[in-house]
Every structure is written in C-alpha cells, then in structure tokens.
Amino acid sequence: xxxxxxxxxxxxxxxxxxxxxxxxxxxxxxxxxxxxxxxxxxxxxxxxxxxxxxxxxxxxxxxxxxxxxxxxxxxxxxxxxxxxxxxxxxxxxxxxxxxxxxxxxxxxxxxxxxxxxxxxxxxxxxxxxxxxxxxxxxxxxxxxxxxxxxxxxxxxxxxxxxxxxxxxxxxxxxxxxxxxxxxxxxxxxxxxxxxxxxxxxxxxxxxxxxxxxxxxxxxxxxxxxxxxxxxxxxxxxxxxxxxxxxxxxxxxxxxxxxxxxxxxxxxxxxxxxxxxxxxxxxxxxxxxxxxxxxxxxxxxxxxxxxxxxxxxxxxxxxxxxxxxxxxxxxxxxxxxxxxxxxxxxxxxxxxxxxxxxxxxxxxxx
Numbered sequence: 001x002x003x004x005x006x007x008x009x010x011x012x013x014x015x016x017x018x019x020x021x022x023x024x025x026x027x028x029x030x031x032x033x034x035x036x037x038x039x040x041x042x043x044x045x046x047x048x049x050x051x052x053x054x055x056x057x058x059x060x061x062x063x064x065x066x067x068x069x070x071x072x073x074x075x076x077x078x079x080x081x082x083x084x085x086x087x088x089x090x091x092x093x094x095x096x097x098x099x100x101x102x103x104x105x106x107x108x109x110x111x112x113x114x115x116x117x118x119x120x121x122x123x124x125x126x127x128x129x130x131x132x133x134x135x136x137x138x139x140x141x142x143x144x145x146x147x148x149x150x151x152x153x154x155x156x157x158x159x160x161x162x163x164x165x166x167x168x169x170x171x172x173x174x175x176x177x178x179x180x181x182x183x184x185x186x187x188x189x190x191x192x193x194x195x196x197x198x199x200x201x202x203x204x205x206x207x208x209x210x211x212x213x214x215x216x217x218x219x220x221x222x223x224x225x226x227x228x229x230x231x232x233x234x235x236x237x238x239x240x241x242x243x244x245x246x247x248x249x250x251x252x253x254x255x256x257x258x259x260x261x262x263x264x265x266x267x268x269x270x271x272x273x274x275x276x277x278x279x280x281x282x283x284x285x286x287x288x289x290x291x292x293x294x295x296x297x298x299x300x301x302x303x304x305x306x307x308x309x310x311x312x313x314x315x316x317x318x319x320x321x322x323x324x325x326x327x328x329x330x331x332x333x334x335x336x337x338x339x340x341x342x343x344x345x346x347x348x349x350x351x352x353x354x355x356x357x358x359x360x361x362x363x364x365x
Contacts, residue, residue, distance in 0.1 A: 012106035019076040030064050061135035062126030073111050073288045074319045077295035078349050111292045115285030124253035131251040163232045164191030179206045210234050249277035276333045279344030287348045293355025
C-alpha cells in the first residue's frame, strides 16, 4: 500500500480552499438576504437606520453560518473529489496503489479540525454576536426591553443552602429591569426533605447571592404566623443567569455551557435544550467526517459509472435528509421523549455508519 504525504497535503489543501470559497460565497448571499428581510421589518420603524440594519445582519451571520457548516463540508468535499476524479489525478494515484481510504484521510482530518475550530472558537464568538443581535432586535424591531418571559403558571425556582436546606420559590411575575419577584411564596424543607416552613411576601429582590423577601409572613408548623421585615434565601443565581435561561442556548458560549447547565439544574430551571445543544456541539466534528464519507461515496467513481448529475443530486438530497432528520430527533430530545444523549449523538452515529457502509459497498463490494 502506497502512501504519500505530499499527495495527502495536496488533497487536504484542495478541500480547505474549496471549503473557504464556498463558505464565503454562501455567507455573502445570506448577508444580502438578511439585509433585505431586516429592511422589510424596519420599514415602519423610522428610528432604525440602514447602518443599524447592516450591523444586525452581520451580527446574525454567525448564527446561520454555523447551521450551514455541515452542508459546506459536504459540498466542498464532493467538489474536491469530483474535480480530482475528472482531471484523472485520482486515477493516477490509484494506479500507484493509493486506495480510496487514503484519499479520505486528509479530508477527514481537515473536516474534523474544522469542526473542532468551529465548536471551540467560532461558537463562543458567535454566541456573543447572537446575544447582541437579539438585544438590538428586541429593542428596535420588537420594541421590547427584555427577552424574559414567564408562563401563566409563574416562575418556579429551587434553591439550596450550605446546610442542606431546600427552598422552593414561586412568583407570579418578574420585573424585567430589576428582576423583582411579586406575590412570592416559599416552601422550606430540611436536608431530609421534611417540611419546615412557608413564607409569603408581596415582593422579593435579587441581591448579592441571596433573595431578600420584604414584609414577609413566616408560617411554621404548630406556631402562630410571624411577620418579619426581611427574610433571606441563599442563591447561586445572578441577573445574567436568569435572563440567559430564557434565551436560546446558541447565545451561550460552548465553554460556559457546562457550568451554566449545572446552575440551571441546581435551581430548578429546565436544562434539556441546553444539554442537547452542548452534546450536539461535541458531536459536530464527527458529523463533519460523516459528511465527507457521503461526499466520497457520491463523487469518487463518477467517470467510471456515469450518471454524474444523478449521483451528485443524490448526495445533496442525502445531506438534506440527514439534516432534517437530525432536527426531528433533536426535537424529541428537547421534549425529553428520548434521552438527550441519544438525540444528540444518534444522527451523527447513523450518518457515520451509512457513509462507511456506502464506501465499503462501492470500493470493496
């Protein structure tokens, strides 16, 4: 079996070049479409300038750009192998003993590195841009001062103190600017989850690592109600954490997600969509490798078998089907119909197995 580092570098460089060119072309189209759409939405809002529209379109670009990465990997790999095959460069390589699996290795490695770079660098930067875009959208287009939203059942929180006590807090509403809770009811339990007290207060404010309930009424078993001017409950929350918990997971950096998920789960907020998003990010380098396998299966042997248009179309359709199916599976994961780990990793695992099976059939079968 013949192996050439020069050939590997050449194929990998071809893939990276086409990946960058295709990505820039698609991002340019996306920016233009976003500007048109934002101009339409801002037509009835005289305080929104063209400069602000362009800024918002650029801030939104990382969000959509990250969604098209698997497609860019698929298309650039297909074009790389199609071009090398049409120019008979791979025919010559095969003649000296280079197998298809050796053609794949440099592109697979490049795709995996692109996935790691996307998750560890582009995602954190994109989270900052997306959060800024949502702030501008709420302020200028939706005319809202905050994205915080509370359901009809109100807000429920679970807090724990250092001595093991558990506090379950319910509030009917929250003030977006100050995070003041209104019509607050607190149920206190000890470490063994035995009921200890109930506290009613007209309002509560978030201070430095604690909730302060004002003009509270304390109800303890077998004791008369006691009115206190102030009652404090420890918390690990801050204003940013509360507001982010109602935002989309893609507005939070990959590096901050584990700590943020732990905070949400310890305080009673639902964290399924954040855990799913984090696991999906971890799976993306392997998903990009799966896209390369599909690209190779549909483009390596085109001159010998014909049907170029049909096979390329099949590859594109396969990529879209897998993408749609991953969205459907992740929807089940967010609703916790299936385990989060399964919802995040199953599309990648199925894609890898199908891609390897297709290549084994075409090359060795």
